[in-house]
Amino acid sequence: MAIKPEMVEYIRTMVRGDYRENDRLEEKLDKEGWDGFPTLLGVVFYYAVKRRFVKGASPEEVIRFVAEMRAAAPAEAVESIDANAAEQLIRAALDPELDSNVDPELAGAIQGMVIVHILGAPDVTDRDLDAILAEAVAVANRY
Amino acid sequence: MSSVGDVIAQLRHVIERLDRAAVAVSGTQEDATRAHSLLTEVAHGTNHRQMRRAISESQIAGAKAGKVARLLGEAAAHFSAYADLIAPGSGLSRGQATEGPPSGDELLRQAGEKGSGVDRFIRRHVKKLDETEGNLQKAETAATEGVKKLFKVYKGQSGSTAAQVSVQQPKPVDRPQLEHPVTAVIIAGGAVAIGVKKLWEKHKKRHEGKAHGDQAGDGRVHPHDGAR
Helix, strand or coil: CCCCHHHHHHHHHHHHCCHHHHHHHHHHHHHHCCCCHHHHHHHHHHHHHHHHCCCCCCHHHHHHHHHHHHHHCCHHHHHHCCHHHHHHHHHHHHCCCCCCCCCHHHHHHHHHHHHHHHHCCCCCCHHHHHHHHHHHHHHHCCC | CCCHHHHHHHHHHHHHHHHHHHHHHHHHHHHHHHHHHHHHHHCCCCCCHHHHHHHHHHHHHHHHHHHHHHHHHHHHHHHHHHHHHHCCCCCCCCCCCCCCCCHHHHHHHHHHHCCCHHHHHHHHHHHCCCCCHHHHHHHHHHHHHHHHHHHHHHHCCCCCCHHHHCCCCCCCCCCHHHHCHHHHHHHHHHHHHHHHHHHHHHHHHHCCCCCCCCCCCCCCCCCCCCCC
């Protein structure tokens, strides 16, 4: 699967708050197709979670993180994210052997929110973001 | 079958056939992946239904073939382990079952059994290869729609309504850990923070026009703008 550069930029512009460019890319991808994007999103989500929880996390730490993330999100977005499902998906990234049963649409939204929250934090430099996205593309291209 | 020797001979035969099948399927996976890349390249600029379908199905074929090859390799490994159990030193331990362990098989085994965390996460929680092809496609489309809807909320695009952005909610999950006092405090803290956030947004709306411009320059809210 060849990941389109626009997909990478779609995530980068969202993380960096460049919404106009993000709108433009979304329109372009709507025309050209999103094949492979869910895999890229999943890989970026995985790396974001691993960055946030370098040494793993207890269930309480994951609960605290989800609460913090939802508090930082726009109110309307919070309503669309189920906390239980978000915790389940984050725990699955920390331990892929765990089971998860999250509706795909909700999973996409959760992954997006986690990515924006972790990688959009001030301590993540452009260089950090570049490295994560480059690694994510390399992995996603294998599928 | 009259002796342990006969059983071992049969096992050797089965393991060899499984290894050959794994290598053949591994080749199929490579072909499907190559076909998928070519189709994606050829289809650039077109959105024809049949091209899109060909791209999607070649991708699924590659993924499924990878899983089949891994399962074949695992089956061979289980037979080997059993052979070692009933006849230690029979020469059927993994790597000795065939005249030379196939390199493709080894690669697949490494990817499947010792794969990195990210691969295990993608296979188990994103691609979900045990799903039917139709479901996989639907799931991928739904995941993309989910993130697009969420980002629209962040971007505060006009026309977004609560009904439009609401994604399907799962059935409530039992949370026995809620009984734990520490967890309850954490969740209560999260609820308070969400309430504060809503108040903050109302405050910002009241002062619209006076607030500083965001990076988009169009008044939309960035997730880290005064969120905490």
